[in-house]
Amino acid sequence: MNDRLDAVLREHWWGAVAAVARRGGDLEVAEDAVQEACAAAVTQWPRDGIPPNPRGWLITTAWHKAVDVLRRDSLRPEREAAAWRRLADDADQPAPSRGGPIGDDELALIFACCHPALDPAVRVALTLRSVCGLSTAEVAAVFVVAEPTMAQRLVRAKRKIRQAGISLAVPGPQELAGRLNAVLRVVYLVFTEGHRASSGAELIRGELCEQAIGLARALAQVLPSEPEVRGLLALLLLTDARRAARTDSDGALVLLADQDRTSWNRAEIAEGEALIEEALRSRRPGPYQLHAAIAACHSGSPAADVTDWRQIAALYGELVRYEPTPVVMANQAVAIAMAQGPQAGLAILDRLADEGRLNQWPQLHIARAELLRQLDRPADALSAYRAALDTGPHPAEREFISRRIGGLVTAGSRPLRRSAG
């Protein structure tokens, strides 16, 4: 019962917080009220059974609690009056049932949590808490901060939403495009936080990946005419499909070329490929569609050496126009190395390494080291792997690098061809 209860509460959290926030005009009050309603459910539902419309029950219970708070707060008479007016407007409106696309309230809530007027770092945390329903302790664990610190950050963000008058309604057509980018960015960051956990020994925290995919799916359902939303969902599915293959039984990172492709999730790949093809047909490309198209090149290929690297290099070339970052250029260099040989890619990576901006990014050193190894320059490869270690990489990456270093040192002790220099 408890697992099922948790699942039901988690499923209806977003809708309940969104409905109470929109009616009451205050996210902080709404979230506290829904939290209290969930606590009431935990004591009542095991005794009386889960109500036929759990979301309606949560919203009604939370709304009564929210009204008490709004009433007590005499400094906010205008807000209370506005809240009552809104309540009168839709008091009898039944809570929509779950399963279909999300409603305007839910969409409005995620837009508010991802508003560009909020600090970028807090948008991800706030979305995890207010939209996904993670507890404050869980959100604190994701960002490796103490729970009271995270609680304070979240409260500050919710107060800014109220005090600055950030709307709890879906943005109008004039704002939608710009605001949507901020929302997609947050969903992408939730996923990458799960895919490459910034801390802890476990490389992949599957729950965050699933939350991000759920958010992208919900957005794609309600914004079907936005190809970037489909592009993002496709990217997340195609990346997540490789989850099982990304680490070995010891938890060490496995490079794309060495992954067991039979363990890739075929259902996710099929869905992702269909989505990206559909998105690209709208002829309004964007960075998420390009990232997804690159991921589709990998997922559609039986092995790394028969992958269409020329196409991937071309897609990265397009992507540089949207994201002219050294990381994108480094990825393009790797694709060029695969298409035209290691020397061509190494020339680009060496230039990026000389610029120095990526020196704290272990992947640059790992990529250089891999190409140097292929070019039979073990001494240079060794120092590149050591440079990767010096950046303080993730434990799974550290394990991978240490094995490579071990391999080079063992090979070096045998009478092997010396580096060509």
Added chain:
Amino acid sequence: MKYLFLLYGPDGPLPEPGTAEATAMTERWSAATGAMARAGVLVDCAPVQPAAASTTLRVKDGEVLLTDGPAAEIKEHFGGFTLVQCADLDEALRWAATLPAATEGSIEIRPVVQVPAG
């Protein structure tokens, strides 16, 4: 909800009236604030005298303390304000972006506290 736009830019005197520079500046500002007025969001707006003309006031232990100059020394100076009445932050941001100060300096958007009457 009312929003106060605090307009920041380089400090210095306004251009001499009658010069081409002054005319161009007036036209840029009139275009932006005129549109706000026609849309019914403009409550008030004005430039302020240079920072050198400002006085900062604090009351400490019942005593009024005055300091010559602005409260904080920063690179950009507070040069004027616009007070608008908007539905939400998005509408306020849209209007703020139309003001010349948005491109020539920066604008801080401050929500005004609604003080209950009586």
